[in-house]
Amino acid sequence: MMIESAMGGAMGGPKRGRTRERILDLTLALFNDRSPERVTTAEIARTAGINEGNLYYHFRTKESLVLALFARFEDEAGALADRGAPPSPGEARTYGEFLASWFAIVWRYRFLFRDLLALAAESPSLVEPIRALSGRMRVAVEALVRRMMADGLVVIPEEDLPAILANVWIVSTYWAVYLSLQEGVDRLDDTHLGWGLNQVSSLFRPYLTPSARDALFSASEPGDPPAV
Amino acid sequence: MMIESAMGGAMGGPKRGRTRERILDLTLALFNDRSPERVTTAEIARTAGINEGNLYYHFRTKESLVLALFARFEDEAGALADRGAPPSPGEARTYGEFLASWFAIVWRYRFLFRDLLALAAESPSLVEPIRALSGRMRVAVEALVRRMMADGLVVIPEEDLPAILANVWIVSTYWAVYLSLQEGVDRLDDTHLGWGLNQVSSLFRPYLTPSARDALFSASEPGDPPAV
DNA sequence: GTCTATACTCTGATAGAC
DNA sequence: GTCTATCAGAGTATAGAC
Incomplete structure (x- = not known):
């Protein structure tokens, strides 16, 4: 990620100590397609x-492949969670x-x-990181929602909030399973992301204030059906 | 389920051709605990x-165990789906x-x-049954919700309905994962079912008419936190 | 219906030459 | 860094006696 630019010259050989990265890339693709x-x-x-x-020179165990990929994921997710809410609070988009x-x-x-x-x-060493990250995202999402409430974009009774937050987690994690199973989508791709986003935003829809309904999620085109 | 009472006398031997059923029972427990x-x-x-x-006398392949258990599930689920909506439409409970x-x-x-x-x-022969059953439940749930709408228990804009139904499927299928991961519940049991039910009903909550809020889901005690 | 013994395959992993 | 063996273990499944 930030290693790329740290490499010296010598663009000649297509492989320049990058085998490890290549392995990770295609392993991610394989794991996504089927489970590890x-x-x-x-x-x-x-x-x-x-x-x-x-292969075993680069990764001494199969689990280390999973671990390395999780670390990658953690970097990206952690950066997003720490960045926290978007920079300009007033801007609904x-x-x-x-x-x-x-x-x-x-x-x-x-x-x-x-x-x-x-x-x-299967990877007990991942239990804590998974839980921690999951909790971190949960906090980030809650903070985000509370800011939306403070900004008057949305009105949610305090007692409804915990259930909604849990549902956000569940839906944003498992919408893809529904899509591929129920809608018969065999190979999901980026175009289906919009559908998932809509599922999550629909959790908030009934709570949105009228003014927010127009501005919010305009990037994701709410009404879009999945491009099946 | 209904076989029990059909057995003749001879209570002497604890095993009376029931080995197969015994195997299925404990296999279900094992599969639920970890994956097949x-x-x-x-x-x-x-x-x-x-x-x-x-074991291989009773089930010639491991997959046949999964298939047999799916058949059991299908029987129970199918019966419920066909029974369709509850008998007395007016009764919110x-x-x-x-x-x-x-x-x-x-x-x-x-x-x-x-x-x-x-x-x-892993069991391609299950693809169609899974999809069919899933679709059947989807239809049953939609019919149920539409009757709730017709009965004036709930008011849902037509354009919101598809997203809500999909979320019902997603949440009712995966709430347990959230619970065990995020809330740290190691061994889920029946007492957590109420929590899951609440998650699903919370999808409808903002759409409920005031009168329905009191009557509906009174059996599941909406506000209950998970007994962690 | 149940057991003993055994075959076969797949898969993760290691040793050591190049 | 990469390849050629090669291994040990796990796991599914079968044959055949009782």
Whole structure:
């Protein structure tokens, strides 16, 4: 991510110590397509065009691949969470953009979310990081929503808030499963992100103040049906 | 379920051709606890107190165990879906009870929902049944909601309905993951069902007419926090 | 119906030459 | 850094006696 620019000259060889990154990239793609359990190290090596022994030079265990990808994800998600709410509080559109950023990250690393419990069970060292990150996002989302309330964009009874926040987490994590299963979408792509965003924003819709209804989520085109 | 009472006398031997059912029962428990992928046939046999060879007499493949359990689930879910909406339309409480029945079934067979996509990938013969059943429930839920609308319990703009129905599916399927991950509930049990029910009903809450707010979901005690 | 013994395959992982 | 073996273990499944 920030390593790219740190490399010296020598653009000659297509591989310049980048094998590791290449492996991670295509492993992410494979894991997203199926779960890690159903992707073998042999397949990863073959896809990378290298030998299995070589793969194990770069990653001594299969789990370390998952760990490395989680670290990548954590970097991106953490940066977003720390950045917290969007810079200009009054600007309604930015809320939607924050949500869109979060969605894009979750989408990029969606294999992590397909079966979080299984992931935690197989990589116990991930249990705490997962929980921590999940909690961090939960706090960020709550802060965001409270700012929306303070800005008068939305009116939510205090007692309704916890349930809504939990539903935001659930829907923003698992909308893709619904889409691929119920709507028969075999291979999801970026165009379906808008649909997921709409599902989440629909959780807030009944609470929106009239003025906010127009401004909010205008970036994600609320009414869009999935491009199936 | 209805076989129990059909058995003749001979209560002497604890096993009376029931080994198969016993296997299914404990396999369901094991699968619910971890996914099928992480439960071995050896473990199933050991838990059943029988030999592995014997297990293979009753179920020639591991997949047939999953298939048999899905068939069980399908029976229960199908019966509920066909029964459709509750008998007495005017009675608000019955809507909540229908939802509760659905929840109980999903809960009993929760391993099927933990990673539906993986399940479909590994048992291609389940793809259509899963999709069909999922669609059937979708229709049943929509009919239910429309009756609630007709009965004046709830007021939902037509354009909001599709998103809400999708969210009902998503939340009612994956609330348990949120609970165990975010709230740190290690072993979920029936007492947490109320929490899940509340999450789903909270999707309708802002649309409820004042009179319905009191009557509806009174069985599930809306405000209940999870008994963590 | 149940057990013993065994076969076969897949997969993650290691050792060591180049 | 990369490749060629090669291994050990797990896990599904079968054959056949009782």
